[in-house]
Amino acid sequence: MNHSQLRTRFTGGYEAKAECQAEVDEVYAALAQLVHAVDVGEVAFAENATRAYDYLLHTVTVNSHALKDAVHADAPVTPSERALIGRDSVLITTACEYGSNYTALLQVSNRTGASLRCVRKESSGVLSLAHLQELLEECGDRVALVSLCWVPTNGGLVQPAAEVGALCKKYNVLYLLDACQAVGQIDVDVQHLQCDALVTTARKFLRGPRGMGFMYVRRGSVFARAEPIFLDLATATLRKPTPQRSQGSRTDVLGISGPTGTALSGLVESGLSDGDKTNVELQLGEKDVFDTDPRPARRYENWERNYAAWLGLGEAARYALSIGLPKIEQRVRFLGGMLRSTLNAIDIKYRVVSRSAEHSAVPSQNIEMPEEAREESAVQVMCLGEAHLQCGIVSFVVNGLSATQVKDTLSETYAVKVSVSPFTSTFRDMNERGLCDVVRASVHYFNTEQEVRYFAECVRQIAEDANHP
Structure with a gap:
């Protein structure tokens, strides 16, 4: 991490990043191993756990409650499937939800009219799995999301995250897990947890740098297929649409390769007349398009990040893995x-x-x-x-x-x-x-x-x- 900062100081940010690109890529492998992800595409950089949580929550808010029927399917999300979470939708959480997450859930509830339900506690303080199942039965298809803070910040409680995951899978419900206080002190296995997404920070029990975190997104989940609420040049590739021209009864499709399209001058070799080229120019100007990153978690990243802190996170993950x-x-x-x-x-x-x-109710002072x-x-x-x-x-x-x-x-x-x-x-x-x-x-x-x-x-x-x- 210090080496990266020094290189940035003396050679410049772009050069320093290019020099340590292999080290940057290795961090993904360490994080995937840390949480037992299937592949490196299921983990991604995040500025912190709260931003990762907000990113995922608001993405599914604007993408689809209707998509819950395909929560555990592998089909891509199409625009026709999208529908706002509405007044009939239900979000489920617990009394021990982290304050920032709870605020975000309230915000979604206030904006959409969705109801926010809280799972009751057992006498020990742990969430009641029986009551969670009752809520899932009672609310049925209206349940849009179950949100759980695995290890609440105000005490030693460890919620039964894997059992919650099993119920969510049984009832085909999206499951978002906050593992901020868990990663680094608990052996985290996302396959066992069966969560659709997990967010965490670098700085707590993992002992990494502040201002850095990461997320896990399960391949095939709605989180992996929905279009992120925010996109930039790191997660979307801009391109020109594929133009078409008619020749008699036949329509020829002119493919334009590359993220920024191909110059029109390069189309001369295809045999287009000047008139044809003018038509192509007009069609290209209609509406540009973009393709999102197909990797489940990486599609939620952004272009700018603190690479020194990212490398520090990787080192912290490898250190924890070396101990076991x-x-x-x-x-x-x-x-x-x-x-x-x-x-x-x-x-x-x-x-x-x-x-x-x-x-105590006696009024006389005497x-x-x-x-x-x-x-x-x-x-x-x-x-x-x-x-x-x-x-x-x-x-x-x-x-x-x-x-x-x-x-x-x-x-x-x-x-x-x-x-x-x-x-x-x-x-x-x-x-x-x-x-x-x-x-x-x-x-x-x-x-x-x-x-x-x-x-x-x-x-x-x-x-x-x-x-x-």
């Missing part, structure tokens, strides 16, 4: 479970006092109302999901402190870096649970058990200072 994703997943799950256990074991309590409900007191843990882990299926994201709160205060204290006092997951990042879930922002700690395979214990001790001390000053 099954090994990484096992290690991350172990450390995540260890961190949750050590945080839950922090034995600092605070007293919660509330007035009895049966006395009547002494009894109080009910209980003790709660000063540190509370807020992760959803069954323990044995949780991942390396660990979210928690500390009584008496905001998530930002905890983050800043960990950084400034203990040199430990965490982030804050705001309530808007998983808007519906956080509102359903009555949560504001939460502290998010993410362990990875390179962390040690000693570091996990040190982190828990830092949090214990912060909680002690906040609740027993």
